[in-house]
Amino acid sequence: MARKPVSPEADKPAAKPDPRRAVVDALFRLAAAQGWDEIELPAIAREAGISLAELRGLFPSKFAILGGLGRILDDAVLAGSSDDLMEESYRERVFDLVMRRLDALAPYKAGLKALMPHLRRQPLALAALGRNSLNSWRYLLASAGIPTEDDLGSVRVRGATLLMARVLDTWLEDDEPELSRTMAKLDRELKTAGQIMARVEDVHRLTAPLRGLARSLCSGVRRTPRRERMRNEEGDDYAAAI
Template identity: 30%
Template sequence: MQSEPQVARSAILEVALHLARQSSWDAIHLFEIAREMGVPLAEIHRHFPNKDALAEAWLDVADAALLQLPQVPGWRELPQRERLQQAYTTWLDALAPHRELTREMLGYKLQPEHMHLQARGIMRTSDTVQWIREVAMLPEVGWRRELAETVLTTIFLTVVAHWLFDASPHSRRTKALLAQLLNAADLGARLTAGRLRRQPLPAAAS
């Protein structure tokens, strides 16, 4: 008995992106991917239980590129601000070959009937921001960490929203916006730290 053909996750994702570029992300179906690859639909399901899992796999490509940064020689010696800049831009640059499809994927998640995908997207954003913090080796703990996460998440969402529609060469406008936001965040952190240092200690109870 001849065994069913098996394919790798990366091959399925590549075919899905290829088909989507010919039409749109909304228009492709998993059975079309199976037909294009000459494999049973069950083989697609073995790797991807639903269409959104393909979109998540595409975003995983950006996460994987992000996580390679600590292997760059001299990474630890870079200023924290530079590590953050590179972390954000590396994540975006990994998705740049399919920017329009990425926009369509995220738009698909935001459709009113896809509330479950939106909840998953919130968790994914939180996870990605956490990995940006780890890659950039941010040292904050306690309430400072929580504040930093809020700021970094706001920057992430703002920059991604701008990048999705940025037609400038090499996303220059997005990268300029990112630099401005990081500078503002750094200034805010310095001012906050300065105010905290100037606060008088509470008087000891008599």
């Protein structure tokens, strides 16, 4: 009997599941069924199919696992492409980024909805997640060709982070398949953000001469090094004192 040719693909071992993603998925499955305070670390490990020691090596706490979701969302959005929108306005590009991020978040919606009341009572956790969001949006905006490192870059990043948070509340309550309420909310928030950003850019442009003058004045002042000032004040005794 003739031997069937073996496809090169058949020789490749199956891709090993990402354990970090397995842990994040496990936490959100548990969160959809029980309260946050009832979720114990051993239960997360069992749900993810790993040992408690392996879980400790991946994440130091439950809140760190929550932060791991942000990386999953970032990877999903950054794996896509915004090249076809590069000729569009910033508003259209941010609209696309937000909707793609929500699409990536959809599998975690039930768990996140159950967690939000608890998270709102945890200011330190919210602050940590907020820092993660700033880092995420710095990369997401950059992927769409929106400047993040110029004078107004931090304003754009913080604005996008706040916009996402405001739209997220609507999205969590929007059960329509086409997400019409979410897109309407996003459109309104983008309009408001555009108006605010236009005013910020006007102020930035009008104050440019003052900033330039301040920089030139500061660069023209030579500050005497502290060591040199001490020499001048102490004379020859300065060296002996050292």
